[in-house]
Amino acid sequence: xxxxxxxxxxxxxxxxxxxxxxxxxxxxxxxxxxxxxxxxxxxxxxxxxxxxxxxxxxxxxxxxxxxxxxxxxxxxxxxxxxxxxxxxxxxxxxxxxxxxxxxxxxxxxxxxxxxxxxxxxxxxxxxxxxxxxxxxxxxxxxxxxxxxxxxxxxxxxxxxxxxxxxxxxxxxxxxxxxxxxxxxxxxxxxxxxxxxxxxxxxxxxxxxxxxxxxxxxxxxxxxxxxxxxxxxxxxxxxxxxxxxxxxxxxxxxxxxxxxxxxxxxxxxxxxxxxxxxxxxxxxxxxxxxxxxxxxxxxxxxxxxxxxxxxxxxxxxxxxxxxxxxxxxxxxxxxxxxxxxxxxxxxxxxxxxxxxxxxxxxxxxxxxxxxxxxxxxxxxxxxxxxxxxxxxxxxx
Amino acid sequence: xxxxxxxxxxxxxxxxxxxxxxxxxxxxxxxxxxxxxxxxxxxxxxxxxxxxxxxxxxxxxxxxxxxxxxxxxxxxxxxxxxxxxxxxxxxxxxxxxxxxxxxxxxxxxxxxxxxxxxxxxxxxxxxxxxxxxxxxxxxxxxxxxxxxxxxxxxxxxxxxxxxxxxxxxxxxxxxxxxxxxxxxxxxxxxxxxxxxxxxxxxxxxxxxxxxxxxxxxxxxxxxxxxxxxxxxxxxxxxxxxxxxxxxxxxxxxxxxxxxxxxxxxxxxxxxxxxxxxxxxxxxxxxxxxxxxxxxxxxxxxxxxxxxxxxxxxxxxxxxxxxxxxxxxxxxxxxxxxxxxxxxxxxxxxxxxxxxxxxxxxxxxxxxxxxxxxxxxxxxxxxxxxxxxxxxxxxxxxxxxxxxxxxxxxxxxxxxxxxxxxxx
Numbered sequence: 001x002x003x004x005x006x007x008x009x010x011x012x013x014x015x016x017x018x019x020x021x022x023x024x025x026x027x028x029x030x031x032x033x034x035x036x037x038x039x040x041x042x043x044x045x046x047x048x049x050x051x052x053x054x055x056x057x058x059x060x061x062x063x064x065x066x067x068x069x070x071x072x073x074x075x076x077x078x079x080x081x082x083x084x085x086x087x088x089x090x091x092x093x094x095x096x097x098x099x100x101x102x103x104x105x106x107x108x109x110x111x112x113x114x115x116x117x118x119x120x121x122x123x124x125x126x127x128x129x130x131x132x133x134x135x136x137x138x139x140x141x142x143x144x145x146x147x148x149x150x151x152x153x154x155x156x157x158x159x160x161x162x163x164x165x166x167x168x169x170x171x172x173x174x175x176x177x178x179x180x181x182x183x184x185x186x187x188x189x190x191x192x193x194x195x196x197x198x199x200x201x202x203x204x205x206x207x208x209x210x211x212x213x214x215x216x217x218x219x220x221x222x223x224x225x226x227x228x229x230x231x232x233x234x235x236x237x238x239x240x241x242x243x244x245x246x247x248x249x250x251x252x253x254x255x256x257x258x259x260x261x262x263x264x265x266x267x268x269x270x271x272x273x274x275x276x277x278x279x280x281x282x283x284x285x286x287x288x289x290x291x292x293x294x295x296x297x298x299x300x301x302x303x304x305x306x307x308x309x310x311x312x313x314x315x316x317x318x319x320x321x322x323x324x325x326x327x328x329x330x331x332x333x334x335x336x337x338x339x340x341x342x343x344x345x346x347x348x349x350x351x352x353x354x355x356x357x358x359x360x361x362x363x364x365x366x367x368x369x370x371x372x373x374x375x376x377x378x379x380x381x382x383x384x385x386x387x388x389x390x391x392x393x394x395x
Numbered sequence: 396x397x398x399x400x401x402x403x404x405x406x407x408x409x410x411x412x413x414x415x416x417x418x419x420x421x422x423x424x425x426x427x428x429x430x431x432x433x434x435x436x437x438x439x440x441x442x443x444x445x446x447x448x449x450x451x452x453x454x455x456x457x458x459x460x461x462x463x464x465x466x467x468x469x470x471x472x473x474x475x476x477x478x479x480x481x482x483x484x485x486x487x488x489x490x491x492x493x494x495x496x497x498x499x500x501x502x503x504x505x506x507x508x509x510x511x512x513x514x515x516x517x518x519x520x521x522x523x524x525x526x527x528x529x530x531x532x533x534x535x536x537x538x539x540x541x542x543x544x545x546x547x548x549x550x551x552x553x554x555x556x557x558x559x560x561x562x563x564x565x566x567x568x569x570x571x572x573x574x575x576x577x578x579x580x581x582x583x584x585x586x587x588x589x590x591x592x593x594x595x596x597x598x599x600x601x602x603x604x605x606x607x608x609x610x611x612x613x614x615x616x617x618x619x620x621x622x623x624x625x626x627x628x629x630x631x632x633x634x635x636x637x638x639x640x641x642x643x644x645x646x647x648x649x650x651x652x653x654x655x656x657x658x659x660x661x662x663x664x665x666x667x668x669x670x671x672x673x674x675x676x677x678x679x680x681x682x683x684x685x686x687x688x689x690x691x692x693x694x695x696x697x698x699x700x701x702x703x704x705x706x707x708x709x710x711x712x713x714x715x716x717x718x719x720x721x722x723x724x725x726x727x728x729x730x731x732x733x734x735x736x737x738x739x740x741x742x743x744x745x746x747x748x749x750x751x752x753x754x755x756x757x758x759x760x761x762x763x764x765x766x767x768x769x770x771x772x773x774x775x776x777x778x779x780x781x782x783x784x785x786x787x788x789x790x791x792x793x794x795x796x797x798x799x800x801x802x803x804x805x806x807x808x809x810x811x812x813x814x815x816x817x818x
Binding site (some may be wrong): 042045067076100104105106109111114118119121122126127128129131132133135136137139141142144145147148149150151153154155157158161162163164165166167168169170171172174175177178182185186189191206207209210211213214215216218220234270271272274338382384385386387388 | 443444445446447448449500502503504505507509511514515521522523524525526527530531533538539542543544545546548549552553560561562563565566567570573577580583584586601602605606607608609610656667668669671672673674675683755759780803804805806807
């Protein structure tokens with residue numbers, strides 16, 4: 001144990017399964033849990049929708065809620081939950097000295113305005129003029145702020161008063177990996193004592209689906225578990241709305257204020273395979289080597305998206321290491337893009353904390369894990385680019 | 396033997412390469428010539444029709460091959476062009492940079508031209524459903540790539556051979572400074588000997604302009620475009636949307652000296668502080684901006700009396716310039732009246748995600764050339780703001796240290812302190 005270890009002292013989680021670390025543990029510990037699916041709203045795609053959320057629990061002012069669309073609300077909500085869990089929320093001294101790294105995409109566009117413009121474009125040749133005409137009159141002025149990537153962090157500062165520093169990383173799963181990696185590096189080097197890190201993804205908006213489908217990444221037809229989508233219609237990704245925030249803290253800082261520690265965050269290793277050259281499987285193997293996996297049976301919380309090529313490469317890398325017992329949580333939550341890696345780390349921390357492995361999420365492909373997990377691997381292999389892994393150790 | 400560590404025992408971070416593109420031109424030579432001549436790059440918008448628009452001027456970069464190809468491709472070209480200049484100046488292999496990449500770039504969205512063409516390539520369904528139907532039939536990745544937040548950095552990483560997972564970031568108008576800060580921190584932590592930090596923004600689309608317009612953030616002084624950006628003036632009425640890029644090769648002083656590189660300047664300190672007051676307005680007491688400036692000075696190990704010049708955020712909005720004056724006068728006290736302060740934005744407009752990097756590049760050049768670029772269009776002083784703004788004409792001056800401010804929408808404030816010489 002080192003006083004500059006990075007430990008996890010707060011977890012905020014939201015997914016179709018519910019909200020909070022306890023609710024997620026209870027659900028995910030049930031063998032044979034069925035996913036919450038919504039197949040009628042965005043056919044031919046299935047998604048995992050948000051649960052019922054009482055935003056007031058974490059965003060007290062209605063005015064603040066109105067300034068955000070669902071994505072920012074979701075992130076601000078999950079962040080508040082993590083701060084609460086770590087005993088930091090409402091503590092001015094801890095909030096004003098707290099650093100923050102948020103992994104973000106963009107917020108929701110106004111679908112009605114967009115549809116209106118597109119419909120009018122069928123009968124107009126002066127489309128650029130049409131655009132000016134419609135956007136200047138139909139856009140809600142403050143919507144821009146709900147769309148800006150860095151305004152999730154901005155809202156967290158406003159609502160929860162976290163103001164030490166504020167950085168927003170962009171770039172799908174890789175943003176989540178880099179956010180956790182950078183936050184951990186800051187703590188290890190003594191630059192920060194406590195950091196809020198995480199992200200959110202709200203898939204219940206056609207543009208968020210379009211972001212995958214422009215390259216045909218979405219799975220179509222009947223739902224299947226993550227590992228079983230190869231060869232099925234579409235590209236293999238089933239998305240879900242959700243968010244994951246972690247409070248990372250220097251061990252000494254956490255113990256001195258008497259906080260409960262879920263787990264220690266070990267090495268976080270990131271990479272950028274030249275995928276077009278076919279290097280992904282070798283890159284994943286290299287990341288696992290760099291993380292220095294412990295001997296013996298190893299539980300792996302996999303952020304596999306289901307995207308055919310990336311998921312096949314991750315599976316091969318795991319198959320080459322028979323000690324690994326993988327749990328692809330997106331089978332039950334859907335893929336949450338920027339939030340994927342923080343979510344994987346959170347689930348790994350819960351398993352270590354509860355001294356028990358999750359049952360298989362897919363009985364056909366995943367295999368049971370018998371012992372008490374002292375170290376758990378978390379992965380996020382991007383559906384298109386960037387990848388990362390981390391080891392989460394018993395506190 | 397130079398001291399290789401700073402006042403806190405961390406590796407000193409040197410700048411060994413600088414690249415810049417703005418509406419004034421490509422490269423340091425053209426930009427510096429125009430900037431010190433007090434020349435404005437603000438001009439009427441020609442990239443798209445301006446019917447129905449209140450603001451019809453900008454500082455767009457209209458002279459690159461990608462200028463009309465959409466925000467993502469233009470942002471890439473801006474970033475690549477500035478980085479090529481910086482890496483070449485540093486004397487490094489432009490295909491094997493050998494350090495991490497930190498890119499400040501605007502959030503991406505599917506361009507309207509693509510939306511229109513996708514939509515009108517089919518007749519079935521309406522609205523988003525039709526777009527999704529067309530999308531799943533696409534056979535190539537080009538449009539998809541423009542919608543992925545990590546793709547510009549991924550291409551740059553391929554192009555320059557940077558190491559590891561590239562970081563793309565946004566802290567709004569502070570982004571460029573944050574990219575530099577992340578590079579500085581990575582070197583200080585000993586994770587690398589060098590880093591490539593780029594701020595690039597080619598996102599001045601009609602929709603972006605309209606969004607800022609609807610927030611009343613833009614100048615509407617359309618008649619004489621080069622006069623529209625007038626930071627700290629009494630009649631300032633908003634910023635001028637602009638494009639550009641700045642790139643720095645950052646290197647530990649030790650590594651730079653060991654390979655015989657020319658040290659162009661030192662990144663002495665970085666400071667930041669988030670505002671929790673409002674999404675577009677800063678806390679009335681200016682405390683977050685004040686704290687960011689003080690944090691940068693402390694990180695640099697310099698006192699308030701050791702800054703020679705301030706490269707202001709100076710956007711030309713009523714709010715920013717008032718708050719920046721308040722925070723600078725609070726930190727620097729009476730001395731503020733005699734410290735030269737100027738705003739590059741008076742000539743190049745607000746390059747948003749690129750601004751912090753572009754202005755860091757100009758700050759470094761200010762020290763190297765011993766010339767302070769002016770704040771142009773300073774014809775109607777605001778009586779509430781008494782500063783030495785280097786009005787309208789460049790000034791020759793020995794400048795050993797610079798403070799460069801970047802304050803963003805959403806409350807993200809980042810300040811950089813640069814020095815000419817390692818101490």
